[in-house]
Amino acid sequence: MKETFAHKKVLVTGHTGFKGSWMTTLLTHLGAEVVGYALSPATSPDLHSIIGEKQCAKSVIGDVRDIEKLRATILDFQPDFIFHLAAQPIVRTSYAIPIDTFDINVMGTANVLEAMRSLEKRCVAVMITTDKVYQNNETGQAYKETDPFGGYDPYSASKAAAEIVIDSYRNSFFNVANYSQHLKSVASARAGNVIGGGDWAADRLVPDIVRALVAGSDVSIRNPKAVRPWQHVLEPLTGYLLLAKKMSENPLDYNEGYNFGPYPADVATVGEMAEMALDIWGTGKLVFPEQVNQPHEAGLLRLDIEKAEKCLHWTPRWKARKALEMTLKWYRAYYAGDDMLAFTLKQIEEYLS
Numbered sequence: 001m002k003e004t005f006a007h008k009k010v011l012v013t014g015h016t017g018f019k020g021s022w023m024t025t026l027l028t029h030l031g032a033e034v035v036g037y038a039l040s041p042a043t044s045p046d047l048h049s050i051i052g053e054k055q056c057a058k059s060v061i062g063d064v065r066d067i068e069k070l071r072a073t074i075l076d077f078q079p080d081f082i083f084h085l086a087a088q089p090i091v092r093t094s095y096a097i098p099i100d101t102f103d104i105n106v107m108g109t110a111n112v113l114e115a116m117r118s119l120e121k122r123c124v125a126v127m128i129t130t131d132k133v134y135q136n137n138e139t140g141q142a143y144k145e146t147d148p149f150g151g152y153d154p155y156s157a158s159k160a161a162a163e164i165v166i167d168s169y170r171n172s173f174f175n176v177a178n179y180s181q182h183l184k185s186v187a188s189a190r191a192g193n194v195i196g197g198g199d200w201a202a203d204r205l206v207p208d209i210v211r212a213l214v215a216g217s218d219v220s221i222r223n224p225k226a227v228r229p230w231q232h233v234l235e236p237l238t239g240y241l242l243l244a245k246k247m248s249e250n251p252l253d254y255n256e257g258y259n260f261g262p263y264p265a266d267v268a269t270v271g272e273m274a275e276m277a278l279d280i281w282g283t284g285k286l287v288f289p290e291q292v293n294q295p296h297e298a299g300l301l302r303l304d305i306e307k308a309e310k311c312l313h314w315t316p317r318w319k320a321r322k323a324l325e326m327t328l329k330w331y332r333a334y335y336a337g338d339d340m341l342a343f344t345l346k347q348i349e350e351y352l353s
């Protein structure tokens with residue numbers, strides 16, 4: 001990884017968010033020069049200010065819907081790699097602001113790809129979508145990359161639509177048959193439910209649990225029976241890096257979609273994860289308020305990861321319990337006032353070793 005990314009220019013959109021802050025820290029640790037493009041941090045506390053900010057060579061605060069600013073940032077920086085993470089990423093929020101969700105997730109993705117067309121150099125891009133891009137028939141099957149796209153809620157539909165936009169740009173403008181003219185390789189990455197230290201987003205299981213535990217309140221669980229592919233944030237991020245590395249070595253191969261999820265044994269219900277979290281934390285009480293008139297959220301989500309295993313030789317490293325332990329350790333250290341950049345780098349080292 002160091003050979004691929006050291007001294008390379010990497011643009012990360014969404015660098016002020018949870019995954020973007022980990023990504024920036026990981027890439028800088030590998031020796032890359034990172035420029036970020038995103039809105040200002042939206043949570044309080046926020047991981048960007050805690051660890052990510054000092055890791056960026058430059059942080060551009062901009063909207064992915066502003067194609068001129070985005071294009072100017074890309075042309076000015078001349079990145080070797082782009083990781084597009086900026087998005088409205090919350091299912092429940094997508095019911096409140098569907099138009100913004102479609103605008104940011106679909107047009108934002110199109111804008112990144114369109115801006116890349118102006119770049120007259122080699123560039124590898126990994127566009128981050130989600131496990132929720134597949135038409136979910138709630139049968140419990142593990143979705144493969146070849147399964148049809150769909151989307152019940154606006155978030156899932158917007159990410160499925162983004163996949164179609166990515167494929168259209170790949171066929172129309174970044175076709176492998178004309179690689180020598182455009183010099184671009186573009187893939188998409190679909191990860192499962194990600195956990196890790198420093199996420200304070202609303203309506204996500206671990207942040208909700210940590211907020212309640214730190215406040216000494218009961219931990220309220222919405223959909224205890226919902227099944228999700230849980231994984232530590234470093235799992236998909238190293239998958240994205242590995243995919244980009246493979247594309248930089250073989251720019252004509254790998255320009256496709258890839259799933260990154262846990263092994264089937266680490267697919268667990270929300271209730272199981274919540275119980276495990278309280279067991280690790282050592283205190284707390286779960287409550288299950290009756291859910292009336294709540295927006296629909298998928299009941300069953302599983303990902304087939306055979307393609308990433310076979311083609312990229314990527315495999316998950318941490319089981320669900322280990323992922324949760326590392327996550328809760330991170331929050332404990334944060335609330336104890338530790339140096340969180342050093343702590344995060346220690347977790348990255350432990351993962352990579």
Ligand SMILES: NC(=O)c1ccc[n+]([C@@H]2O[C@H](COP(=O)([O-])OP(=O)(O)OC[C@H]3O[C@@H](n4cnc5c(N)ncnc54)[C@H](O)[C@@H]3O)[C@@H](O)[C@H]2O)c1
Nearest residue numbers: 014016017018019038039063064085086087089130193194
């Ligand atoms: N966290 C998960 O469990 C998970 C799972 C699968 C996929 N993903 C995907 O990973 C990516 C990162 O998710 P996250 O969990 O870090 O979310 P996050 O909310 O922590 O971060 C989102 C980032 O996108 C930026 N952003 C939002 N709207 C923007 C706009 N209009 N213009 C520019 N930047 C904008 C924010 O400023 C922030 O930097 C998203 O694409 C999300 O859909 C996340």
